[in-house]
Amino acid sequence: MAAGSVLGSTYRLQLTPEFGFAAAAEAANYLADLGISHAYLSPVLEAVPGSPHGYDVTDHARIRGELGGAEGFRAMAERLRASGLGIVLDIVPNHMAVPADLRQNRQLWSVLREGRGSPYATWFDIDWAAQDDRMVLPILGAPLESCLGELRVEPNGGPDGEPVLRYFDHVLPLLPGTTRLPLRGLLEAQHYRVTWWRDATTELNWRRFFDIATLIGIRVEDPAVFEATHEVIVRLVTEGLVDGLRVDHPDGLADPRGYLSRLAEATGRAWVVAEKILAPQEALPADWACAGTTGYDALRVVDGLFLDPAAGDILGAEYTRFCRISGDDCSARRFADVAAEAKREIAGGPLAAEVARLARILCSVAPETPAEDVHAVLTEVLAAFPVYRAYVHPGEPPPAAAAAAIREAVDGARRHLPRRLRGLAADLGAAALGQQRPVSGAAGRAGEFVVRFQQTTGPVQAKGVEDTAGYRWSRLVSLNEVGCDPDWLGTEPAEFHATAARLAADWPHTMTTLSTHDTKRQEDVRARLAVLAEMPEEWGRRARQWHERAVTLRFFGAVAAAVDPDTEYLIWQTLVGAWPIGTERLAAYLTKAIREAKRRTSWISPDQEYEAAVLGLAARALDDPRVAESIAGFVAEIAADAVVNSLGAKLVQLTMPGVPDVYQGCEEPALSLVDPDNRRAIDYPRIRRDLMDLDTGSGAIRPADLEGGDFAAFRRAKLLVASRALRLRRARPEWFAGSYRPLWASGSASAHVVAFQRDERPITVVTRLPVGLRRRGGWQDTTLPLPAGTAWADVLSGTVHRGGAVPVTELTGGLPVALLVPTPGG
Structure with missing residues (x-):
């Protein structure tokens, strides 16, 4: 095992045909320098050619050739091991791909060819009785009658040279002995029924992944199916090439508890986390054989620390006011409704x-x-x-x-x-x-x-x-996140401490995260938007100004229907949160957002006129100097406060109970939006140079630059926080595997500091609600009691503090956060 059985931290790498095993291996030295213990890889089994994510598995028996194949994987593992890094794999037990060329999925090919008589008939979750022992394949571009002329038999197209049925890129098997039938008779004779793609909504007779008809549910509750689909994964674990697993979408399985127990037995109880989305106040089932979740529950409470719970009513009032001036009334709505x-x-x-x-x-x-x-x-x-x-x-x-x-x-x-x-x-x-x-x-x-x-x-x-309501309700879109409740604003420090203590006691090796491949907005977009909750009236005034400018300049164009207020409010928040953002990125995001909302347009029935209105508003907002300068100016005004939120959230996540995951590139400012925006290439050579500059002292961070909102200073500061916390975890893993104890500040601004100690040693100190802190005149008499009898060195600044009641203004003099460790002989 490359880095031992204890995971200190993970770093998520999104593998693609352009960033495969060789590229991951090239990042090994950088990840080791950063302080990471394990590279955490997106799915590595054979997938649909060109897949940008790998969740559409076609063959469980092969490591994906486009990433480098089995040899490339082993070479990467050896390179990572040489740098002291282990591997965690993302696995997909719930479903397989239904590729256009069905020859790529040999098990499904067999089922479609032979029906219930196939040796793989038990693999897939098909309700045969619902369609007279036939599987519905909704692949046609129109009703069957309109597509008969586009269906043809192609001789010698099958895996063994047998005839196939072809429909454009779709290749389907044929039941032997049916190729001489007339086309209608041939179609009726098959163990499948080809239909219009729209028929998937009402006629599909097999379990899929959510509403995606290109992913079919598999029955891993069948021991034979489990063994066949996990053979390669289990072998990689037992050979010591892989140290842990992330299980995708366990809630899709017939028996998640049974599956996790079987996986634990097969892997010798390797570290496993489950992508379980917990609602607030919901607990992970105690009888699951896993280390915990993939961290959305931690994301919710960490983000909540940096939101002002008192701002909900005012934010709601501003949201209602904006909707009304835009021609709507959302005053009676809650997100729950x-x-x-x-x-x-x-x-x-x-x-x-x-x-x-x-x-x-x-x-x-x-x-x-x-x-x-x-x-x-x-x-x-x-x-x-x-x-x-x-x-x-x-x-x-x-x-x-x-x-x-x-x-x-x-x-x-x-x-x-x-x-x-x-x-x-x-x-x-x-x-x-x-x-x-x-x-x-x-x-x-x-x-x-x-x-x-x-x-x-x-x-x-x-x-x-x-994927629907989260794009329809825009009071504060940073709350519209996986596992969050947008009606619920903020986490009081006592609540956070109670949650962290429960994790330390019950799930000490769970994963924590702030950004994933599925988050709707990366962590620093959300941290910036959190500032709006501290200045809701000012935010509302700015949004109304931008709306009025849009109306004046006819940003909406000449379309009959204007952009609905929720979408417009989403646009202004997106511009603020992701600034600076270009037209292409913004248009791609907004297209996805409004189609997911399914109010005026959708993926199934796109309304080109409405989409043009939305994208036109966004493009003109970027092009109009007055609006663009106003947005840029507002972002600059809140930049220093956003940095406080970002650095605080990152340090809390990296030092609280659990195994912290860093999503690729999020050791620096992370301002991407939902996928595929968050899969953009990362400039690792530049980040590594930045890290070397910090290590040599040439990348020093001046407090005045941070307070002035300098982005380069923010970039260095976040990398400093991430690298120092990760290195400390790697050097002293026992410090972060032990107890959790909250520390409570005293003084007039005590509500603006959160601090805790791990295993009686490292102490985390972060600033929260910076706008309110500044309005009340700063820290003034606020102190934090450090354990007496020793000296405490801040690994971020090098400053040494004596035990006892230390003024918080001293602890946060250089950065708004501190990570303290006991010094030898102190």
Whole structure:
């Protein structure tokens, strides 16, 4: 094992055909210099050619050739090992790709060719009975009748030289003996049915990843499927080439608990974290065989420390005021209401096929219930479901948390249902808990409903909240993050300390993060936007000024429908948060945002006129000198406060309980938006030069530069904080594996400092709410009690402090944060 069994920190690398194993190996020395213990790689198994992310796996038996193949992986591992680095892999147990050229997925090719008689028929989660033993393939550009002339049989196109069916780039197998049939007869004879791509919404009869019909769910609950899909991964672990695993989307599995137990047994209990999205107040199931989550729960509470909880009402009032001057009234809305509406739309629209499958199962358990009533009740229960998933195991009493979540969903649904359906909602809840007595002969279907219901709540939650409501509600968009509750503003220090103490006690090796490949905005965009919560009236005034300028100059163009106020408010916040940003990046982000919102345009039905209005507003805002200068000036005004938030959040994340992950490039200012913006290439040679300058003293940071908002100074300061904290963790891992103790400041500005100590040694000190701190006249009499009897050196500045009550103004004289360690003989 390259770096030992204990993970000190990880550094996420997004592998692509342009940045493969050789490029990752080239970064080894830099990552070691930074203080990282493990490179954390995006999926490495064979994927769809050209895939920019690797989550569309086509072959579990091969390491991806475009990244360098098995030989390239081993060479990279050796290079990393030589630099003292281990490897963590991202794995995808929930699904495989349905590529256009189906020859790339040999298991699915076999199933489509041979149907239920295929040796791989148990691999995929297909409801054969729903489509008369045929699998629906929604690949056509129009209804079948319009596409018959574009379908053709191609001789010798198969893996063994057999004939295939081709539709543009799509290559499909043919049942032997059917090639001489007329085209219509040939199509009817297959074990699949090709349909219009829009039919996926209502007719799909197989589980997919969310609403993506190019990713098919696999049944890793089958031991044979688990073994085949994990053979390469397990071998890499047992050979010592890989030290840990990140499990993608465990909530999609039939039995996450069972899967993690099997994975632990197969890997000798390697370090594993699960991409589990926890709602506020929700706990990770204690019986999961893993080290914890991938860190969204930590992101929520760390970000919250740097938000002013008292600002919610004023922010809401400014949001309402902006909506009203733009022709809308959002005063009665909460994010929870917007989310419920979005989940209802998702359940009745993009995921209607999944809901219909659930309804069929429930009707078989209680056959006297009208199907339309079952569907209506299911939609409302799914819309009211408060978390991603409840964990109920057929044949076992439901855990209290699962029962509470299902009860809350049923109660919420009953409030929106007519009286005659409220009893059915209660029955559905009982069925989801495995407590509904099925009709004779339907016991198996009752157990299936328990599992399928749990596999459906997550996609509805993810698509409804993350990918729809989060783009519809713009009070403060930095809160519209995975695992966050945008109605909830800020974390009080006591709450943060309680959360950190629980992690230290229950999940000490969980992952912590501030940015991932899935975050909607990188950490420093959110840190900058957090400043708006401390000056909501000023922010509201600026946004209205920019809107008025847009109206005056007819930024919106001559389209009939103006940009809706939520989208316009999102634009102004995006410009502030990601500034400076170019037209191309901004247009790509906004196109994704408004299509995900699904209000006036969508991926399925794009409205070109509306999209032109949105992109036109954004482009003209960048082009108009008065608006661009005003935005740049405002960003400059809040830059110093944003730096305080950024450095504080980073130091807290790197030193709190857990294994900190640094997303690629986020050791320096991270101002990217949602993918694919956050997969842009990182200039590692330049960052390494910056790190060398810091190490040699030529990159000294002047407090005046930070206070003046100098970006270059911010870049050096963040790299300094990241590298010194990471190096300390690597040098003294035992210090960060032990206890957690909050330290409480005294004095008039005590609410603006957060401090804690790990294992009675390193002490973290950060500044919070800098606008309020400045308004109250600075630290004044505020002190922090350092343990007496020793001296404490700040690894960031080199300043030494004696124990006792130390003025916070001394601790934060050079930087707004400090990382203190006991000095020898102090």
